[in-house]
Amino acid sequence: MERSFISPVYNIRRVSIEKIRANTYNPNVTAPPELALLERSILEDGYTMPIVCYYNELEDTYEIVDGFHRYLVMKSSELIAKRENYSLPVSVINKSLENRIASTIRHNRARGTHSLELMKKIIQQLVDSGLSDQWIIKNIGMDKEELLRLKQLNGLASLFKDKDFSRSWEIDESL
Template identity: 70%
Template sequence: MYKSPVYNIISVPIEKIRANAWNPNAVAPPEMKLLYQSIKEDGYTMPIVCYYLKEEDEYEIVDGYHRYTIMKTHKDIYERENGCLPVSIIDKPVTDRMASTIRHNRARGSHDIELMSNIVADLVESGMSDAWIAKNIGMDLDEIMRLKQITGLASLFKDKEFSRSWE
């Protein structure tokens, strides 16, 4: 009976993990900052998916390069995790691993604007400040303002001061 690799997570020293040569995914600095905050606040909640290269005794990343990068570039995360990453191993030929990388990247999708607007509205109505929202969900203040405008709820702007340029 086949069992998904996620049921066999192992702890691997980051020094034994390496990037693959084909990942086309790039993450912009604001999203990397948010990923760092996510890992700092929540820990690693998803394993790095790797292929084990027996001859080199190394693990090649199939998915999770940016989570790996966070540990490589943030000493606090490295120390907290004792230099190890949670790894799920897949055993497939390189062509299938390439396809896996693309599937993982594309399957993440994008956020629906209306749903994001509703989340921002719920956070505001729960008493969260724009600064809290910006910090915790990785948005700038202009983006939060646009999402508030989409909801059309005047109550979301009750504590805002507006310019008198229209006078």
């Protein structure tokens, strides 16, 4: 194992948002509900992961390799930008353009997805702890329909106790 390599995450820089640029090759998109959840996460928890960038010494700018949406949240939220003093945490990788493109794709594809079984257990745990549907929807970033589906998949009557969740209609017998 090579001892001279040190992962970039051990050398985080505080970089002005004005020096950071989006790349032109990121195929990743985030839907508005997930972007809103990311903003809420940053509001509640702060920036917990650095933006990964390539430093362009000639232009004195940082090109994003991973973290575009965290950058976008700061650009669109004055509250967050002001709180963070208009700076982002950045880890720098020094790679050729081709290798930066590959890195961007690896970062995007390595994110994974949520397990349905684990999400069902999480919802059950949150409901069992007494949290309201409104709390779950707001803090987990779900809509009412998604929460309802997860509750239905759990099949536990306790998840629906004292809840009016039926959207069924009644037949008018007078017809």
